[in-house]
Amino acid sequence: AQRVTQPEKLLSVFKGAPVELKCNYSYSGSPELFWYVQYSRQRLQLLLRHISRESIKGFTADLNKGETSFHLKKPFAQEEDSAMYYCATPRGKTSYDKVIFGPGTSLSVIP
Amino acid sequence: GAVVSQHPSWVICKSGTSVKIECRSLDFQATTMFWYRQFPKQSLMLMATSNEGSKATYEQGVEKDKFLINHASLTLSTLTVTSAHPEDSSFYICSARVLGAGYNEQFFGPGTRLTVL
Numbered sequence: 001a002q003r004v005t006q007p008e009k010l011l012s013v014f015k016g017a018p019v020e021l022k023c024n025y026s027y028s029g030s031p032e033l034f035w036y037v038q039y040s041r042q043r044l045q046l047l048l049r050h051i052s053r054e055s056i057k058g059f060t061a062d063l064n065k066g067e068t069s070f071h072l073k074k075p076f077a078q079e080e081d082s083a084m085y086y087c088a089t090p091r092g093k094t095s096y097d098k099v100i101f102g103p104g105t106s107l108s109v110i111p
Numbered sequence: 112g113a114v115v116s117q118h119p120s121w122v123i124c125k126s127g128t129s130v131k132i133e134c135r136s137l138d139f140q141a142t143t144m145f146w147y148r149q150f151p152k153q154s155l156m157l158m159a160t161s162n163e164g165s166k167a168t169y170e171q172g173v174e175k176d177k178f179l180i181n182h183a184s185l186t187l188s189t190l191t192v193t194s195a196h197p198e199d200s201s202f203y204i205c206s207a208r209v210l211g212a213g214y215n216e217q218f219f220g221p222g223t224r225l226t227v228l
Binding site: 042043044045046049086098099100101102103104106 | 115145152153154155157160204206216217219220221222
């Protein structure tokens with residue numbers, strides 16, 4: 001089964017500084033990976049998925065098969081980016097398998 | 112976008128009572144809904160997969176007789192916590208997968224906070 005890890009529970013950066021939220025996965029094939037975000041008192045929402053290679057709210061994530069990573073990056077952090085971020089992947093090999101979540105990283109952007 | 116609602120948003124009950132939580136997809140049909148549990152400052156833990164018209168599939172360690180799931184229609188799944196105890200207090204979140212989507216995307220409800228006294 002696939003698994004994702006997020007080594008940082010907490011991450012604090014200053015406003016305007018670059019931010020990188022780490023995610024590593026365990027799967028030797030071509031994984032399907034997502035980043036979800038949960039703002040304070042709001043529901044979980046999809047931020048981006050690697051297959052679409054889109055940029056949402058200035059965030060991007062590149063799949064690095066060599067390092068089995070899917071780190072989330074933003075060049076200039078904003079205060080409104082403060083939230084919980086979860087890396088996620090289908091547990092099995094098919095894209096319709098149930099999605100499992102990493103432990104999450106709490107991002108705090110300091111004004 | 113697709114909207115998922117949950118009712119109630121919070122509930123307080125006495126130990127030993129049963130609590131029902133509803134999850135509805137408001138503007139789309141969902142053959143599959145998922146139920147998660149989230150403890151404070153922790154990640155979402157998948158409890159079960161709810162399939163319309165069939166029995167739910169429970170994750171390892173989740174008591175199916177404790178957490179009854181019914182998915183009676185393409186827009187409604189219910190989770191009933193039977194004989195609730197304080198250790199069942201948690202944030203319960205449902206999600207719905209879009210029918211016919213070419214990829215795996217789930218839309219999440221706002222969650223239900225259950226407090227068992």
